[in-house]
Amino acid sequence: MKEITIYDIAERLKISAATVSRGLKDDPLVNHKTKKLIVDAAEEMGYRSNSMASNLRNKKSNIIGVIVPRLNSNFMSDVIAGIEKVVNDANYNLFISQSLETMKKETSNAKAMFNNRVEGLLVSLAYDTADIEHFEPFIKRKVPVVFFDRVFEHPACPQIYIDNYKAAREVTNHLIDQGCKRIVHITANLLRSVYSERFNGYKKALEEHQLEFDDNLLIVNDLSSQAGIAAAEQILKMPVLPDGVFVANDLCAISCIQTLKKHGVKIPQDIAFAGFNNDPTTCVVEPNLTTINYKGYEMGEAAAKLMVAHLNNYDVKQMHSVVLRSELIVRESSLRKKN
Amino acid sequence: MKEITIYDIAERLKISAATVSRGLKDDPLVNHKTKKLIVDAAEEMGYRSNSMASNLRNKKSNIIGVIVPRLNSNFMSDVIAGIEKVVNDANYNLFISQSLETMKKETSNAKAMFNNRVEGLLVSLAYDTADIEHFEPFIKRKVPVVFFDRVFEHPACPQIYIDNYKAAREVTNHLIDQGCKRIVHITANLLRSVYSERFNGYKKALEEHQLEFDDNLLIVNDLSSQAGIAAAEQILKMPVLPDGVFVANDLCAISCIQTLKKHGVKIPQDIAFAGFNNDPTTCVVEPNLTTINYKGYEMGEAAAKLMVAHLNNYDVKQMHSVVLRSELIVRESSLRKKN
DNA sequence: GATGTTTTTACAATCGATTGTAAAATTCAT
DNA sequence: ATGAATTTTACAATCGATTGTAAAAACATC
Numbered sequence: 124m125k126e127i128t129i130y131d132i133a134e135r136l137k138i139s140a141a142t143v144s145r146g147l148k149d150d151p152l153v154n155h156k157t158k159k160l161i162v163d164a165a166e167e168m169g170y171r172s173n174s175m176a177s178n179l180r181n182k183k184s185n186i187i188g189v190i191v192p193r194l195n196s197n198f199m200s201d202v203i204a205g206i207e208k209v210v211n212d213a214n215y216n217l218f219i220s221q222s223l224e225t226m227k228k229e230t231s232n233a234k235a236m237f238n239n240r241v242e243g244l245l246v247s248l249a250y251d252t253a254d255i256e257h258f259e260p261f262i263k264r265k266v267p268v269v270f271f272d273r274v275f276e277h278p279a280c281p282q283i284y285i286d287n288y289k290a291a292r293e294v295t296n297h298l299i300d301q302g303c304k305r306i307v308h309i310t311a312n313l314l315r316s317v318y319s320e321r322f323n324g325y326k327k328a329l330e331e332h333q334l335e336f337d338d339n340l341l342i343v344n345d346l347s348s349q350a351g352i353a354a355a356e357q358i359l360k361m362p363v364l365p366d367g368v369f370v371a372n373d374l375c376a377i378s379c380i381q382t383l384k385k386h387g388v389k390i391p392q393d394i395a396f397a398g399f400n401n402d403p404t405t406c407v408v409e410p411n412l413t414t415i416n417y418k419g420y421e422m423g424e425a426a427a428k429l430m431v432a433h434l435n436n437y438d439v440k441q442m443h444s445v446v447l448r449s450e451l452i453v454r455e456s457s458l459r460k461k462n
Numbered sequence: 463m464k465e466i467t468i469y470d471i472a473e474r475l476k477i478s479a480a481t482v483s484r485g486l487k488d489d490p491l492v493n494h495k496t497k498k499l500i501v502d503a504a505e506e507m508g509y510r511s512n513s514m515a516s517n518l519r520n521k522k523s524n525i526i527g528v529i530v531p532r533l534n535s536n537f538m539s540d541v542i543a544g545i546e547k548v549v550n551d552a553n554y555n556l557f558i559s560q561s562l563e564t565m566k567k568e569t570s571n572a573k574a575m576f577n578n579r580v581e582g583l584l585v586s587l588a589y590d591t592a593d594i595e596h597f598e599p600f601i602k603r604k605v606p607v608v609f610f611d612r613v614f615e616h617p618a619c620p621q622i623y624i625d626n627y628k629a630a631r632e633v634t635n636h637l638i639d640q641g642c643k644r645i646v647h648i649t650a651n652l653l654r655s656v657y658s659e660r661f662n663g664y665k666k667a668l669e670e671h672q673l674e675f676d677d678n679l680l681i682v683n684d685l686s687s688q689a690g691i692a693a694a695e696q697i698l699k700m701p702v703l704p705d706g707v708f709v710a711n712d713l714c715a716i717s718c719i720q721t722l723k724k725h726g727v728k729i730p731q732d733i734a735f736a737g738f739n740n741d742p743t744t745c746v747v748e749p750n751l752t753t754i755n756y757k758g759y760e761m762g763e764a765a766a767k768l769m770v771a772h773l774n775n776y777d778v779k780q781m782h783s784v785v786l787r788s789e790l791i792v793r794e795s796s797l798r799k800k801n
Numbered sequence: 802g803a804t805g806t807t808t809t810t811a812c813a814a815t816c817g818a819t820t821g822t823a824a825a826a827t828t829c830a831t
Numbered sequence: 832a833t834g835a836a837t838t839t840t841a842c843a844a845t846c847g848a849t850t851g852t853a854a855a856a857a858c859a860t861c
Binding site for chain 2: 175
């Protein structure tokens with residue numbers, strides 16, 4: 124099964140390969156009639172362009188790399204779906220890899236991407252990534268690196284995220300509104316800006332209502348389902364039970380709720396709950412979970428669009444960060460007052 | 463920022479590019495000492511191999527393509543995660559695209575994959591794919607096509623799936639065991655073997671217990687959350703309420719349960735429920751949903767491993783299909799007898 | 802028909818790594 | 832030291848598409 128090349132077409136038509144190459148891509152240097160002959164012959168002979176040869180010649184790989192902590196989370200698969208759509212429509216190809224939440228794998232993935240000469244890199248950082256040295260090779264070579272969700276501040280790297288500070292403040296305000304005075308905050312590594320921002324929003328809301336921040340009410344874990352159970356146990360052991368809990372993601376919030384329920388705690392009467400992400404599960408758990416909604420799909424789209432714009436040299440160099448909309452969705456888990 | 467090539471290294475060391483090329487890949491034709499010189503120089507000069515050049519020369523793309531119905535489902539993101547791991551470890555790269563459940567997009571994705579010269583294709587078919595004409599170009603060129611989950615029988619294409627027939631039969635048997643006599647089956651396009659097999663398993667179990675299959679108890683939809691609500695309404699309108707429901711996925715089962723609950727139906731006392739997939743949500747819904755567990759991650763791994771084996775010409779040509787383990791997980795939603 | 806314009810096509814080098822083969826360098830035996 | 836055997840290295844062609852430039856063909860003008 125021999126591959127057809129432009130040389131084969133050239134030979135068949137008794138013209139030069141250069142003309143074939145130009146003819147196939149609508150170059151004005153080629154006569155209409157010849158063009159048609161070329162395209163027809165290509166079709167008939169089953170020609171397909173060899174992207175490796177063309178990439179080599181053009182010094183372009185046509186590949187956009189993606190590194191995310193995990194592929195199998197609700198949020199992330201939405202993001203990937205959004206990225207895929209935009210990138211495919213722009214005729215780029217996607218290389219996807221996961222860091223499994225470790226900086227080590229993130230680094231090795233980045234190196235692989237680098238060696239594969241991706242033309243751009245979309246990144247959401249791992250849980251323990253402390254610096255972004257490993258992206259320097261890209262930045263040095265002016266390969267655009269765009270961060271999304273779990274971002275990192277760097278002058279050369281655009282960011283896509285939501286206003287975590289504002290959202291967290293809104294959530295906390297809502298809980299306070301509902302009469303909560305002792306609000307536990309469960310979150311993850313405060314090195315990640317998403318979590319530190321949420322934490323700051325939480326503190327700000329407390330402050331605005333003259334509630335003092337209590338160190339004992341802060342629980343830092345990895346926000347896994349497992350961690351939610353442990354957090355619940357920690358809460359049950361508190362000398363005074365809190366009356367509200369704001370968890371930085373839904374997964375952990377839900378397992379925490381379920382554990383507390385098993386111990387007879389009434390949600391929201393005893394403890395009001397709020398999560399973050401609006402996972403589908405939030406509408407299944409009883410009571411339904413109050414949360415922050417922000418669409419992963421749109422974040423993926425936005426990040427990919429920004430990347431494509433950069434690669435096409437559209438005028439976006441001045442766009443350093445894009446803040447996406449997010450909204451508080453109030454459900455039963457936090458409703459203690461009847462309106 | 464000029465890229466370093468083997469020619470640059472050759473010049474620096476005053477040897478030929480051929481030797482550099484060989485030295486970098488441990489060819490026995492190159493002296494130990496020279497090898498070290500080459501590797502050191504490459505390291506120092508910041509050399510990175512140009513995969514496009516090497517792919518062109520080797521006529522290999524190093525790319526494995528993946529086409530799935532949707533990226534953003536629990537099951538599928540697990541699968542992708544499994545595939546990613548295996549493929550990355552084997553030093554291949556992944557091109558991922560989604561058909562969005564339409565044969566049309568599946569076809570165009572396949573064409574794109576073909577033009578990008580993927581070396582292998584992993585496919586889970588779209589909802590309405592009726593034939594696999596669009597994969598013929600791959601098969602003709604001996605590019606391995608491996609189907610997983612939503613498979614299609616073709617002598618040249620290995621398949622990875624679970625025994626849907628057996629699993630469905632087991633689920634149905636369990637419901638019958640719990641005293642159900644009128645069991646509704648909610649499923650999707652019976653063209654897809656996953657669904658027809660489940661349907662057959664369901665019928666088989668009925669037959670084994672001398673229960674007659676009733677056409678009115680079969681509901682075919684797209685198994686979406688929306689469809690679950692509609693199905694619940696349809697059930698409520700039935701002249702005689704069923705006493706059991708077996709849904710071909712969890713998503714639809716859960717929305718159906720929730721709708722029925724809203725109408726005062728008691729689960730499992732009035733109607734026992736079972737789903738399929740073991741989504742995380744099954745442990746959140748009340749009552750927890752009985753379901754079939756099979757790990758997407760492992761399916762992804764298995765499919766990718768089989769692909770890599772084929773590409774490496776390991777002795778797997780005779781492995782036409784791989785059936786993965788699945789298990790019934792009994793939870794409250796179907797437990798009417800106390801053990 | 803000679804000259805000038807414009808359109809169309811061909812030549813040849815290039816992108817960087819790979820590999821069969823020939824040539825050179827080294828080692829060894831005598 | 833000489834020739835044979837072996838190790839090490841270099842030459843050159845190849846993979847297929849691209850593109851600047853030169854050459855050829857077609858056409859128009861006087």
